[in-house]
Amino acid sequence: MVSGLISQETINEVATRLDIVEIINDYVPLKRQGRNLQGLCPFHQEKTPSFTVSPEKQVFYCFGCGAGGNIFTFIMQKEGLTFPEAVEKLAARAGVTVNRNEISPLQQKKLEKRDRLYRINEEAARFFQKNLFSPGPQGKQALEYLQKRAFDLETIEKFQLGLAPSQWDGLIKFFEKRGVKVQELVELGLALPNKQGTGYYDRFRNRIMFPIWDNVG
Known part of the structure; x- marks a missing residue:
């Protein structure tokens, strides 16, 4: 029995096509602060913005609660999804076809x-x-x-x-x-x-x- 693994090419294409700022802006209003953008963290309650997004590096980080990562990590944490589910959700938004590689159960475990x-x-x-x-x-x-x-x-x-x-x-x-x-x-x-x-x-x-x-x- 084999299971399908989302190809690395699909993951790379989704990451290239989408802008993390646009994705996060759907959940958090962001304001420009120098090269980065800031807003109230969507993962904990706060009154002073400590949530930072880097358009150049395509990552986010909260100095209040420590949440951080890339575009996939954000969707995983915000929507409660697994990594493959996050890739599929973002691929649909980016108009990217999700290609899968067939692998064995042992490879899947690794x-x-x-x-x-x-x-x-x-x-x-x-x-x-x-x-x-x-x-x-x-x-x-x-x-x-x-x-x-x-x-x-x-x-x-x-x-x-x-x-x-x-x-x-x-x-x-x-x-x-x-x-x-x-x-x-x-x-x-x-x-x-x-x-x-x-x-x-x-x-x-x-x-x-x-x-x-x-x-x-």
Whole structure:
């Protein structure tokens, strides 16, 4: 038995044809703020806009709740859809025919695992960025350091720079609350086992983080 997987070509074409600003504007009124646009976050209640959309990078991020991602992530979170469902919904809007590749159940399982690991990485990037803009002394010191190195706030937001906290298990505890197994963090290189073999610790601590993105996340 085989199942159909949406082709990467279809995903790329949808991402190319649609503008994230137009999609999000259907849900959130946005106003221009320099190169980016801002509005009230659709994922939590707030009075002061902390939700930012980058037309150039085609991503969004909320400095209030940490929600962020690309055009597919937004629709998934806002509409409660799976990734394939989000692609199909956006493909219909873009007038793109959804092509599927036939794969075996084993291949499907591997792809589902890869997709989950991608989502964990995205969540980690949001965790680091939220930590950078936290009101505590660590975030303030890191921001001052970046600004001294000629990184203005617009650049920091655009490239979603973040800060790994100094705690040994800050990221691990963050993901434990979200049902992510520490073994998955080890597989992603985000956590390491200690020498005693009795536990795990965050691989990245007290350092600036630079996430790497492609056109679909």
